[in-house]
Amino acid sequence: xxxxxxxxxxxxxxxxxxxxxxxxxxxxxxxxxxxxxxxxxxxxxxxxxxxxxxxxxxxxxxxxxxxxxxxxxxxxxxxxxxxxxxxxxxxxxxxxxxxxxxxxxxxxxxxxx
Numbered sequence: 001x002x003x004x005x006x007x008x009x010x011x012x013x014x015x016x017x018x019x020x021x022x023x024x025x026x027x028x029x030x031x032x033x034x035x036x037x038x039x040x041x042x043x044x045x046x047x048x049x050x051x052x053x054x055x056x057x058x059x060x061x062x063x064x065x066x067x068x069x070x071x072x073x074x075x076x077x078x079x080x081x082x083x084x085x086x087x088x089x090x091x092x093x094x095x096x097x098x099x100x101x102x103x104x105x106x107x108x109x110x111x112x113x
Contacts, residue, residue: 049097049112050074
């Protein structure tokens with residue numbers, strides 16, 4: 001009689017263990033339940049004047065060779081040199097390369113506008 005009780009107990013334990021193992025297995029989510037794909041990244045903003053192509057000149061002296069390099073390498077229709085103490089129009093022309101220099105003619109920034 002005692003061995004029958006042990007067999008029933010073993011069978012019950014085996015069934016419980018099987019149920020626990022199967023509970024961990026489930027089907028993959030349906031396509032409607034799947035998370036959405038990550039958003040697309042926006043393309044890089046346009047660079048109509050070529051400021052990125054010549055941006056490495058920041059920190060260098062603006063001399064004749066540098067001016068020629070700016071003209072040759074940028075896609076700018078015009079180049080405006082912004083010097084301290086001078087007045088300039090506030091119009092923004094995306095295809096114009098704007099080169100800002102300090103008192104020593106060192107390029108401090110290059111941008112479109």
